[in-house]
Amino acid sequence: TKWVYTFGDGKAEGKADMKNLLGGKGANLAEMSNLGLPVPPGFTITTEVCTYYYAHGETYPAELKGDVEKALAQVGELTGKSFGDAANPLLVSVRSGARASMPGMMDTVLNLGLNDETVDAVAKLAGDRRFAYDSYRRFITMYSDVVMGVAHHHYEEILEHYKVEKGYILDTELSADDWAFLITKYKAKYQAELGKPFPQDPHEQLWGAIGAVFGSWMNNRAITYRRLHAIPESWGTAVNVQSMVFGNMGETSATGVAFTRNPSTGENALYGEFLVNAQGEDVVAGIRTPQDLTERARIHAGSTKPSMEAALPEAFKAFERISHILENHYRDMQDMEFTVEKGKLWMLQTRSGKRTGKAALRIAVELANEGLITEEEAVGRVEPGSLDQLLHPAIDPKAERTVLTTGLPASPGAASGAIVFSADEAEAWKDKGRKVILVRAETSPEDINGMHAAEGILTSRGGMTSHAAVVARGMGKPCVSGAGALRIDYAAQTMTVSGETFKKGDLITIDGGTGQVLKGEVPMQQPELSGEFATLMGWADKVRRLKVRANAETPADARMARSFGAEGIGLCRTEHMFFDAGRILAVREMILADDEAGRRAALAKLLPMQRDDFVELFEIMKGLPVTIRLLDPPLHEFLPHTEAETLEVAKSLGVDVERIERRNKELHEMNPMLGFRGCRIAIAFPEIAEMQARAIFEAAVIAAKTTGETVVPEIMVPLIATKAELDIVGAVIRKAAAAVEEETGAKLTFQVGTMIELPRAALQADKIAESAEFFSFGTNDLTQTTFGVSRDDAGTFLGTYVQKGIVETDPFVSIDVDGVGQLVKLGAERGRATRPNLKLGICGEHGGDPASVKFCDSIGLDYVSCSPFRVPIARLAAAQAAL
Numbered sequence: 090t091k092w093v094y095t096f097g098d099g100k101a102e103g104k105a106d107m108k109n110l111l112g113g114k115g116a117n118l119a120e121m122s123n124l125g126l127p128v129p130p131g132f133t134i135t136t137e138v139c140t141y142y143y144a145h146g147e148t149y150p151a152e153l154k155g156d157v158e159k160a161l162a163q164v165g166e167l168t169g170k171s172f173g174d175a176a177n178p179l180l181v182s183v184r185s186g187a188r189a190s191m192p193g194m195m196d197t198v199l200n201l202g203l204n205d206e207t208v209d210a211v212a213k214l215a216g217d218r219r220f221a222y223d224s225y226r227r228f229i230t231m232y233s234d235v236v237m238g239v240a241h242h243h244y245e246e247i248l249e250h251y252k253v254e255k256g257y258i259l260d261t262e263l264s265a266d267d268w269a270f271l272i273t274k275y276k277a278k279y280q281a282e283l284g285k286p287f288p289q290d291p292h293e294q295l296w297g298a299i300g301a302v303f304g305s306w307m308n309n310r311a312i313t314y315r316r317l318h319a320i321p322e323s324w325g326t327a328v329n330v331q332s333m334v335f336g337n338m339g340e341t342s343a344t345g346v347a348f349t350r351n352p353s354t355g356e357n358a359l360y361g362e363f364l365v366n367a368q369g370e371d372v373v374a375g376i377r378t379p380q381d382l383t384e385r386a387r388i389h390a391g392s393t394k395p396s397m398e399a400a401l402p403e404a405f406k407a408f409e410r411i412s413h414i415l416e417n418h419y420r421d422m423q424d425m426e427f428t429v430e431k432g433k434l435w436m437l438q439t440r441s442g443k444r445t446g447k448a449a450l451r452i453a454v455e456l457a458n459e460g461l462i463t464e465e466e467a468v469g470r471v472e473p474g475s476l477d478q479l480l481h482p483a484i485d486p487k488a489e490r491t492v493l494t495t496g497l498p499a500s501p502g503a504a505s506g507a508i509v510f511s512a513d514e515a516e517a518w519k520d521k522g523r524k525v526i527l528v529r530a531e532t533s534p535e536d537i538n539g540m541h542a543a544e545g546i547l548t549s550r551g552g553m554t555s556h557a558a559v560v561a562r563g564m565g566k567p568c569v570s571g572a573g574a575l576r577i578d579y580a581a582q583t584m585t586v587s588g589e590t591f592k593k594g595d596l597i598t599i600d601g602g603t604g605q606v607l608k609g610e611v612p613m614q615q616p617e618l619s620g621e622f623a624t625l626m627g628w629a630d631k632v633r634r635l636k637v638r639a640n641a642e643t644p645a646d647a648r649m650a651r652s653f654g655a656e657g658i659g660l661c662r663t664e665h666m667f668f669d670a671g672r673i674l675a676v677r678e679m680i681l682a683d684d685e686a687g688r689r690a691a692l693a694k695l696l697p698m699q700r701d702d703f704v705e706l707f708e709i710m711k712g713l714p715v716t717i718r719l720l721d722p723p724l725h726e727f728l729p730h731t732e733a734e735t736l737e738v739a740k741s742l743g744v745d746v747e748r749i750e751r752r753n754k755e756l757h758e759m760n761p762m763l764g765f766r767g768c769r770i771a772i773a774f775p776e777i778a779e780m781q782a783r784a785i786f787e788a789a790v791i792a793a794k795t796t797g798e799t800v801v802p803e804i805m806v807p808l809i810a811t812k813a814e815l816d817i818v819g820a821v822i823r824k825a826a827a828a829v830e831e832e833t834g835a836k837l838t839f840q841v842g843t844m845i846e847l848p849r850a851a852l853q854a855d856k857i858a859e860s861a862e863f864f865s866f867g868t869n870d871l872t873q874t875t876f877g878v879s880r881d882d883a884g885t886f887l888g889t890y891v892q893k894g895i896v897e898t899d900p901f902v903s904i905d906v907d908g909v910g911q912l913v914k915l916g917a918e919r920g921r922a923t924r925p926n927l928k929l930g931i932c933g934e935h936g937g938d939p940a941s942v943k944f945c946d947s948i949g950l951d952y953v954s955c956s957p958f959r960v961p962i963a964r965l966a967a968a969q970a971a972l
């Protein structure tokens with residue numbers, strides 16, 4: 090087995106696609122060498138050695154010692170130095186490097202090979218005694234810390250003490266002799282802490298460092314990181330040993346980091362920082378302020394410190410050229426580390442750079458336009474979820490934040506406003522021109538108007554599919570839900586959080602992308618839907634198979650959905666239309682009625698309003714499919730619940746307060762989500778379904794005339810468990826259709842289908858498909874009923890479940906492939922077995938979640954439907970699923 094791979098001097102034994110064996114860093118160092126770029130010679134000990142090490146009681150393969158010696162000798166030849174040589178010593182760095190980047194797993198050991206003897210040789214060769222001793226003391230502290238576990242601060246204390254004694258302020262005031270003196274102190278400290286002297290043998294130092302890197306693979310930090318990022322333990326880490334180059338050899342030496350393009354904006358311009366006369370750790374440590382790379386960046390930042398372009402023009406030109414070579418070679422934006430030693434540039438690392446969503450979009454589109462990647466590759470380069478950042482206002486990254494608490498990131502975007510504690514108040518303040526944040530323990534359908542009026546919604550209870558979360562996402566409004574640390578006192582009109590009490594009218598800001606609740610008004614950035622967004626979405630649409638519809642019921646949402654590219658409405662929740670100011674009274678009248686005649690009288694008032702709603706929706710969607718769902722929620726949700734409200738309703742309707750209270754009691758349920766809702770309402774009160782179906786058909790006739798398009802409504806029955814339920818409600822719908830046809834003389838085309846949102850319905854899908862022309866999987870309820878976890882109460886414990894790894898992600902956010910997903914798959918298969926052309930979609934919140942979209946594509950659904958703001962995310966996710 091080959092355990093060691095060398096690189097340097099324009100060639101290498103490895104290459105970029107050997108990441109599994111050499112780790113990311115090692116593979117890219119080899120690749121850069123092969124490209125003829127200036128890489129300090131070195132070698133990589135493979136990840137297989139790591140695997141061997143743990144499989145054989147923490148020992149190395151027998152050949153390894155010899156292989157490392159050979160590689161060291163080769164590095165010596167290339168550098169003209171020799172490891173451990175008293176006159177011309179080779180110094181090396183030792184770094185870990187796993188297949189996936191694991192920041193912070195193990196730090197680096199620099200300047201390895203220094204001892205009491207070689208330090209003087211280095212001093213002579215560099216012509217700089219202070220540099221040599223400074224390097225030696227850095228090595229002792231790093232080695233102690235990283236290899237032996239003796240923390241830095243032990244040495245810092247000695248240094249601080251010495252500086253005080255000498256009256257020094259800055260490290261730069263220390264002379265070579267000062268460092269030499271401190272080194273004796275450091276070594277004594279080492280001996281005192283570890284009971285043995287600091288190793289003088291460079292080979293002992295090297296094997297110590299190699300062992301520490303392999304050992305670090307199993308330290309707690311690494312184990313935790315792997316668990317969080319699903320990195321298998323079996324991968325192991327590689328060890329990179331590389332000859333040292335020094336950025337701290339005076340004013341013509343430097344060290345820096347750079348990106349080939351701006352990682353936050355995506356602008357195609359070299360972006361980075363460097364420090365003159367410094368070693369790598371100094372840049373990261375943040376003690377000195379780094380300087381800009383380019384003159385342009387320096388001028389832009391208004392800095393007086395010279396740029397690298399001005400200070401080290403030769404090295405800068407070389408670096409600029411190399412960054413182009415690397416970007417063209419890797420065909421992606423690169424994140425690079427470099428060192429300049431006495432004017433000569435050396436490359437220490439390159440890898441694909443991390444970037445913001447905005448930058449990802451711009452870089453992908455520009456790389457494709459430059460011909461470096463294909464359009465399809467560009468589609469694959471942007472994380473669908475990151476589009477969220479682009480479609481909503483966001484908190485200015487430079488803004489100061491005082492975080493009061495963090496809840497669930499229920500609906501993205503950020504908003505500031507005065508806090509109010511009721512929906513009515515939200516409306517009233519909005520009418521006065523104030524911006525408000527509606528703060529509630531939880532919201533219910535009665536709060537819809539207030540939610541519309543508010544800039545954002547904050548709740549102390551409820552999960553990712555709680556009412557507040559679902560409705561806010563539908564409206565494209567920021568929402569933080571389940572912020573359990575909030576104490577809301579409705580009576581006092583206050584909210585208490587992190588020991589501070591806020592009154593009605595006090596300003597807060599919520600960030601629905603992170604779940605943060607912030608004090609005061611925080612500066613925002615408005616979304617910029619630049620040309621690149623449209624370009625990339627166009628490319629995505631060319632490759633995807635899955636259609637994307639929107640969940641929408643208001644004209645505003647429907648228009649928004651169209652503008653985001655929705656190909657129809659997958660779910661119109663008609664109950665949301667029942668809460669409008671003009672109609673809630675008639676809805677209540679219907680619920681309070683004692684008999685069918687009374688209900689019919691109230692429904693007659695609702696009919697024209699519903700019809701107008703549907704006409705408008707059909708007109709906006711211009712012939713695109715529109716799925717309208719019959720009334721779904723428990724009826725008591727429509728009744729007033731406070732005394733004052735009850736009084737008001739009683740007055741408006743001319744009924745007794747007692748009557749409302751009695752009806753409220755009758756409708757009260759222990760478990761409303763499993764109660765009198767869904768198709769059960771249509772079965773008990775068919776006249777409600779009849780009115781809704783009639784409104785839909787009459788609207789279809791009107792809209793067909795006004796738009797000149799064929800309007801094919803899809804009428805959807807919610808929450809069925811049996812075919813018999815669908816048959817009963819379906820008959821009501823068909824009867825209404827026949828009546829409208831007869832009255833208008835028009836010929837209607839329509840489909841009757843059902844939601845599949847109960848496990849039994851999925852299991853019975855073959856039977857149900859005999860009566861259904863389409864299925865729409867309601868994965869919110871299906872998740873609730875499959876897990877037996879209430880979607881409104883899950884917030885209190887699901888977080889713990891995710892933390893403990895019981896579930897990987899919140900199953901209300903990303904579909905539980907192994908459980909709920911299997912029911913969807915089975916339902917789809919059984920349904921299609923009966924009716925091969927059965928149209929299949931999903932309209933739960935999962936329709937806008939990239940991982941769930943991928944799953945829906947894999948099981949052959951026809952479309953996903955999600956809230957309007959997530960339509961672009963779903964389009965991109967669907968495209969990536971098809972790549």
Ligand code: PEP
Pocket residue numbers: 559660662721846866867868869870871932933934
């Ligand atoms: C569902 O249950 O997934 C669904 C879309 O319906 P609702 O969220 O309205 O219950």
Ligand code: MG
Pocket residue numbers: 846867869870
């Ligand atoms: Mg449902």
